[in-house]
Amino acid sequence: MKNxxxxxxxxxxxxxxFSILAGxxxxxxxxxxxxxxxxxxxxxDYTLKQMTERFGYTPKGTTDWREILEDKDVDAVFVLSAxxxxxxxxxxxxxAGKPVAIxxxxxxxxxxCWQLVRTYERTRVPCMFLxxxxxxRIEMMVLNMVxxxxxxxxxxxxxxxxxxxxxxxLFGEENRHYRLRxxxxxxxxxxxxxxxxxxxxxxxxNRGNRMMTLSAVxxxxxxxxxxxxxxxxxxxxxxxxxxxxxDVVTTTIKCANGETIVLTLDTTLPRYYxxxxxxxxxxxxxxxxxxxxxxEGEHEKFDFDWSKQWNNADQYYEKYEHPLxxxxxxxxIKGGHGGMDWLVYDAFxxxxxxxxxxxxxxxxxxxxxxxxTLSEDSIALAGAPVAIPDFTNGxxxxxxxxxxxxxxxx
Amino acid sequence: MKNxxxxxxxxxxxxxxFSILAGxxxxxxxxxxxxxxxxxxxxxDYTLKQMTERFGYTPKGTTDWREILEDKDVDAVFVLSAxxxxxxxxxxxxxAGKPVAIxxxxxxxxxxCWQLVRTYERTRVPCMFLxxxxxxRIEMMVLNMVxxxxxxxxxxxxxxxxxxxxxxxLFGEENRHYRLRxxxxxxxxxxxxxxxxxxxxxxxxNRGNRMMTLSAVxxxxxxxxxxxxxxxxxxxxxxxxxxxxxDVVTTTIKCANGETIVLTLDTTLPRYYxxxxxxxxxxxxxxxxxxxxxxEGEHEKFDFDWSKQWNNADQYYEKYEHPLxxxxxxxxIKGGHGGMDWLVYDAFxxxxxxxxxxxxxxxxxxxxxxxxTLSEDSIALAGAPVAIPDFTNGxxxxxxxxxxxxxxxx
Numbered sequence: 052m053k054n055x056x057x058x059x060x061x062x063x064x065x066x067x068x069f070s071i072l073a074g075x076x077x078x079x080x081x082x083x084x085x086x087x088x089x090x091x092x093x094x095x096d097y098t099l100k101q102m103t104e105r106f107g108y109t110p111k112g113t114t115d116w117r118e119i120l121e122d123k124d125v126d127a128v129f130v131l132s133a134x135x136x137x138x139x140x141x142x143x144x145x146x147a148g149k150p151v152a153i154x155x156x157x158x159x160x161x162x163x164c165w166q167l168v169r170t171y172e173r174t175r176v177p178c179m180f181l182x183x184x185x186x187x188r189i190e191m192m193v194l195n196m197v198x199x200x201x202x203x204x205x206x207x208x209x210x211x212x213x214x215x216x217x218x219x220x221l222f223g224e225e226n227r228h229y230r231l232r233x234x235x236x237x238x239x240x241x242x243x244x245x246x247x248x249x250x251x252x253x254x255x256x257n258r259g260n261r262m263m264t265l266s267a268v269x270x271x272x273x274x275x276x277x278x279x280x281x282x283x284x285x286x287x288x289x290x291x292x293x294x295x296x297x298d299v300v301t302t303t304i305k306c307a308n309g310e311t312i313v314l315t316l317d318t319t320l321p322r323y324y325x326x327x328x329x330x331x332x333x334x335x336x337x338x339x340x341x342x343x344x345x346x347e348g349e350h351e352k353f354d355f356d357w358s359k360q361w362n363n364a365d366q367y368y369e370k371y372e373h374p375l376x377x378x379x380x381x382x383x384i385k386g387g388h389g390g391m392d393w394l395v396y397d398a399f400x401x402x403x404x405x406x407x408x409x410x411x412x413x414x415x416x417x418x419x420x421x422x423x424t425l426s427e428d429s430i431a432l433a434g435a436p437v438a439i440p441d442f443t444n445g446x447x448x449x450x451x452x453x454x455x456x457x458x459x460x461x
Numbered sequence: 462m463k464n465x466x467x468x469x470x471x472x473x474x475x476x477x478x479f480s481i482l483a484g485x486x487x488x489x490x491x492x493x494x495x496x497x498x499x500x501x502x503x504x505x506d507y508t509l510k511q512m513t514e515r516f517g518y519t520p521k522g523t524t525d526w527r528e529i530l531e532d533k534d535v536d537a538v539f540v541l542s543a544x545x546x547x548x549x550x551x552x553x554x555x556x557a558g559k560p561v562a563i564x565x566x567x568x569x570x571x572x573x574c575w576q577l578v579r580t581y582e583r584t585r586v587p588c589m590f591l592x593x594x595x596x597x598r599i600e601m602m603v604l605n606m607v608x609x610x611x612x613x614x615x616x617x618x619x620x621x622x623x624x625x626x627x628x629x630x631l632f633g634e635e636n637r638h639y640r641l642r643x644x645x646x647x648x649x650x651x652x653x654x655x656x657x658x659x660x661x662x663x664x665x666x667n668r669g670n671r672m673m674t675l676s677a678v679x680x681x682x683x684x685x686x687x688x689x690x691x692x693x694x695x696x697x698x699x700x701x702x703x704x705x706x707x708d709v710v711t712t713t714i715k716c717a718n719g720e721t722i723v724l725t726l727d728t729t730l731p732r733y734y735x736x737x738x739x740x741x742x743x744x745x746x747x748x749x750x751x752x753x754x755x756x757e758g759e760h761e762k763f764d765f766d767w768s769k770q771w772n773n774a775d776q777y778y779e780k781y782e783h784p785l786x787x788x789x790x791x792x793x794i795k796g797g798h799g800g801m802d803w804l805v806y807d808a809f810x811x812x813x814x815x816x817x818x819x820x821x822x823x824x825x826x827x828x829x830x831x832x833x834t835l836s837e838d839s840i841a842l843a844g845a846p847v848a849i850p851d852f853t854n855g856x857x858x859x860x861x862x863x864x865x866x867x868x869x870x871x
Contacts, residue, residue, distance in 0.1 A: 204683040206730065207709035215762040266676050266844040271719025273614045277743040299617035299741060301723050303711050303844065309681025313711050313723075320616065321757040322746050323767040331709060333687040336732050340750045342768065347731040352625040357733040358752065362768055434676040434713065436844040 057400050058085035060119035060149075062140055063132030064094040065227070067154065071131055071392065072098065076106050078385040078393060081400045086111045086119045090132075091227065116140055120147035127403055129181075129396075130154060133229035134241075138163045138420070145176040152179045152399040153416060155244045157423020161440065164417040164424075168442045171413040179399045179409040180416035182248030184326065185460055186394035189364065190249035191373035193330055193337050194460065197253050201371070202332030203347075205253060210246025211315030211327035217278045220319070221285050234296040238269050239427035240316045241296065244419045246326045248411065250312055252460040253330060257414045260308045261439075261447045267426035268434040269297030274319030294319075302426050304439070314422070337364070375457050398458040408454045417442040467810050468495035470529035470559070472550055473542030474504040475637070477564065481541055481802065482508065486516050488795040488803060491810045496521045496529045500542075501637065526550055530557035537813055539591075539806075540564060543639035544651075548573040548830070555586040562589045562809040563826060565654045567833020571850065574827040574834075578852045581823040589809045589819040590826035592658030594736065595870055596804035599774065600659035601783035603740055603747050604870065607663050611781070612742030613757075615663060620656025621725030621737035627688045630729070631695050644706040648679050649837035650726045651706065654829045656736045658821065660722055662870040663740060667824045670718045671857045674846040677836035679707030684729030704729075712836050714849070724832070747774070785867050808868035818864045827852040 061072050061084055068089070075082045087098045087110050095112040103109045111122070116136075119125055120143055127150040130140045134156035144151035158164050171178050184190055197205055220230045233241055254260050272294045279285040279292075298319045304312040315327060328339040336345045341361040344350075350360060372380075379390060386393025395411075402409050421439060429437050441447065454461055471482050471494055478499070485492045497508045497520050505522040513519045521532070526542075529535055530553055537560040540550045544566035554561035568574050581588050594600055607615055630640045643651055664670050682704045689695040708729045714722040725737060738749040746755045751771040754760075760770060782790075789800060796803025805821075812819050828849070835847050851857065864871055 203687060206680045206683055206707075207727075264843055266678065266713075266846075268676065268713040268715055268721055270616045270721040273616055273743050277613060297616075297719075297721075298743075299721055301713050301721060303676075303678040303713065305678055305844070309707075311678055311680040311707075311709055311711060317617075317741075320741050320743060320746065321760075321762060322741075322755050323760070323762060323770065325767065331727075331730050331732075333683050333708075333730060336730065338750065340748065341771070345732050350731075350733070352731060352733060354733055357735065358772055360733065361751070361771060433674055434715070434844075434846040436676075 056083035057081055057403060058083045058124055058126045060086040060088065060122070060125040060128045062088045062116045062119065062128065062130050063154070064089035064098045065133070068131035069094070069098060070387065071396070073101070073105070074386050074392060075396060076102070079397060079400070081404065082396070084110045085125050086113065086122055088113045088116045088119055090114055117143070120144055120149060125149060127151065134233065135159065135229065138167050141178055142166055142170045145170045145174045145178055148174070148176055150177040150403045152181050152396070154181050155242070156420070157239070157241055157243055158420035160424055161421055164421045164442065165440070168413055168417050177403060177409050178413045178416065179402065180411045180419060181395050181399065182244045182411055182419065183388055183391040183395045184245040185248045185252055185411055186375070186391040186398065187249065188376050188389065188391070189339070190328065191376055192368060192371050194249065194253055195373040196371050197330065197332070201335055202330060203334030205310060205330060205332045207311050207331040208250040208253060209313040209327060209329040210250055211317055211325070212242045212245050213315065213317045213322055213325040213327055215320065215322050216318040217275060221275060221279055221282070221289055234275065234294050235292065236295060237427055238295040238297055238430050239423050240267055240300050240302045240314055241423055242316060242318070243302070243314055243422035243426070246328050247312065247314060247419055247422065249328065251415060251418065254306055254308070254310050254312070256306070256418060257443055257447050258450055258461060259447065260306055261441055261443070262304050262306050262418060263439060264305045264436040265302060265422065265425050265429060265439055266434050266436040267300060267302040267429040269430045270299040272297050272319070274298040300426065300430070302422065378457065401458060407456060408452050410454045410458045410460045414442050466493035467491055467813060468493045468534055468536045470496040470498065470532070470535040470538045472498045472526045472529065472538065472540050473564070474499035474508045475543070478541035479504070479508060480797065483511070483515070484796050484802060485806060486512070489807060489810070491814065492806070494520045495535050496523065496532055498523045498526045498529055500524055527553070530554055530559060535559060537561065544643065545569065545639065548577050551588055552576055552580045555580045555584045555588055558584070558586055560587040560813045562591050562806070564591050565652070566830070567649070567651055567653055568830035570834055571831055574831045574852065575850070578823055578827050587813060587819050588823045588826065589812065590654070590821045590829060591805050591809065592654045592821055592829065593798055593801040593805045594655040595658045595662055595821055596785070596801040596808065597659065598786050598799065598801070599749070600738065601786055602778060602781050604659065604663055605783040606781050607740065607742070611745055612740060613744030615720060615740060615742040617721050617741040618660040618663060619723040619737060619739040620660055621727055621735070622652045622655050623725065623727045623732055623735040623737055625730065625732050626728040627685060631685060631689055631692070631699055644685065644704050644729070645702065646705060647837060648705040648707055648840050649833050650677055650710050650712045650724055651833055652726060652728070653712070653724055653832035653836070656738045657722065657724055657829055657832065659738065661825060661828065664716055664718070664720050664722070666716070666828060667853055667857050668860055668871060669857065670716050671851055671853070672714050672716050672828060672849040675712060675714045675832065675835050675839060675849055676844050676846040677710060677712040677839040678844040679840045680709040682707050682729070684708040710836065710840070712832065788867065811868060817866060818862050820864045820868045820870045824852050
């Protein structure tokens with residue numbers, strides 16, 4: 052199948068990997084799956100069978116991702132696996148000359164982040180971080196508003212991953228689910244990039260600003276044990292297993308330009324889903340929980356019945372919708388998670404195709420991913436502040452590798 | 462005027478002081494104002510004139526609070542002044558043998574907090590901290606629910622003072638407003654006790670639990686300057702004054718039993734009023750922004766349209782209303798801030814009258830107030846964790862001076 056599609060190797064065919072793959076095949080003209088890989092043969096077999104039945108062709112399959120990198124028929128690589136090998140595979144892919152895109156997740160050591168950056172600087176092979184929330188509709192509208200000075204000076208942002216994952220963690224396949232082994236062994240902000248990705252773009256991190264220090268504090272861990280005790284079908288050992296991962300982790304980041312960012316990891320207690328996105332400026336605020344904007348002069352600052360303004364955000368799309376989303380909506384929204392999955396994958400493929408800089412590049416990837424390992428350090432040090440490296444080595448003052456086009460997040 | 466009223470000296474007749482005084486005189490049978498004091502003679506004159514006209518008698522007046530403490534006709538003292546002298550006056554009052562109640566505000570040194578505690582331990586004269594939010598209706602319902610195990614194990618709480626005070630700070634009387642001088646000179650969590658007061662009661666602080674460490678990070682300060690630049694009537698010097706107080710201060714506290722508490726000070730940016738109260742347990746959550754409960758098994762954990770559950774909290778009053786509030790409502794709610802002002806003042810007067818332990822006592826006062834000075838230290842140390850003293854000297858394991866009756870917060 053030689054055409055102008057980009058022939059991709061896909062590493063990781065678990066829940067996220069398989070659903071993304073099927074979505075791309077169904078909706079994205081420029082995407083072709085040339086090679087499918089997972090550590091587990093049964094997942095490879097299942098994927099190949101599904102592709103044959105649903106899409107009429109069978110890609111190559113392997114349990115060893117290194118084979119993909121040696122294949123001349125593969126143009127680019129998607130890393131959709133468990134968190135742990137993300138950086139290792141991305142580095143190997145760049146070394147093999149293949150543009151690579153990494154799904155979200157955090158890093159396990161600072162050195163891994165540096166290796167990622169250094170490999171890119173040596174090879175100049177593109178590497179993108181697939182933070183879909185950077186292309187979320189509300190996040191992009193807020194970004195658009197910030198760039199147009201609707202918020203005044205932005206001084207504080209917040210975000211989090213508020214997602215009750217107890218079923219996923221406790222009811223999954225015992226030896227395969229990366230969350231279970233991570234929640235057992237580590238205590239950190241293990242999933243920082245929703246909503247830190249969009250916040251980084253709003254605060255111009257790596258392009259005029261950078262994150263300086265981070266401190267993280269964790270609550271105790273009761274959510275998983277108590278849930279397991281209430282559910283008969285859970286492996287009994289999980290009822291008393293000592294999970295190191297605290298139920299709520301609060302991470303506070305301070306930026307060079309003085310802004311603060313508060314991240315919350317909140318995945319093992321009962322609750323509704325939210326990314327807790329909040330942006331605070333000298334002229335406006337946005338708050339996801341109530342889906343509301345508050346504009347200086349327009350809204351009433353002191354009103355105990357704030358509920359009158361809940362859900363006012365949607366009325367601002369007419370005025371402030373990001374151009375990318377205007378175009379996306381007029382062409383028909385595609386793909387999962389409200390379209391943002393499609394957008395972030397397409398952003399990578401278009402940048403590869405056109406030889407453009409990546410909108411969420413290797414410096415962004417390193418800055419986002421390092422939050423996991425640094426928060427682990429800070430929690431172990433009782434919340435001591437730890438330094439966030441400047442992966443640009445000072446080039447953030449005025450970088451010259453700007454992104455352009457509809458997918459630019461600058 | 463000798464009767465069974467408690468004859469009170471009131472120190473501080475500014476905005477808060479005068480309105481509280483007028484409210485108590487209008488609504489509280491057990492309260493009598495015997496002596497009124499303020500640093501400024503014009504406030505004393507105004508208060509005495511108002512009292513004569515509106516309530517038909519004239520208390521003594523002074524600009525020196527020490528005179529009140531020497532007066533045998535004063536049974537108890539209310540400290541409603543600027544923040545700075547709260548502890549000094551409370552200590553002097555205990556030394557003079559007069560029960561004393563302190564309005565909210567933070568401390569300026571740890572030693573002040575210790576002096577407060579040590580003076581109480583030496584004199585055994587009652588001292589209460591007037592944190593009205595401890596008696597807020599929703600806060601007390603949540604407390605009642607936590608005590609009845611509706612939340613399961615509580616692992617995380619949040620709260621804040623989200624109140625746009627730019628007008629108050631910038632348009633007030635230049636040399637008198639304590640917030641202006643505090644915002645100019647300090648950078649800290651300057652108003653921690655809403656919502657830390659109610660959270661302390663929920664987490665049994667000083668009675669089975671204690672706060673161990675605190676770390677605080679501050680954003681830059683742009684809100685006041687930019688607001689002053691947009692308003693002609695502001696003193697021009699304030700447009701460029703360097704305010705040390707950051708616009709948003711995030712303070713994270715870790716407790717002996719493993720819970721985390723996140724406090725936010727947020728008073729110089731545009732927004733609606735909120736105390737950001739949040740309680741997270743293994744079986745339930747409460748979130749003030751959306752006025753919503755989320756119960757395990759009853760509500761749907763994954764639903765992007767969470768707005769369906771907004772504002773569901775009121776329906777639970779029927780089942781979980783705190784007994785104090787049941788009684789208060791049936792008798793007719795009195796006083797400001799939805800009744801909680803009346804309740805906290807009455808709690809003090811009833812405890813004095815009946816010789817009972819204070820429901821928000823001197824150990825609670827020290828623990829609450831120390832957050833200001835410790836957050837100032839932590840911010841200056843780039844967010845380094847600082848130790849929160851155990852003002853009970855180990856007695857929090859199992860204190861024997863429990864409070865009883867309708868005003869008990871245990």
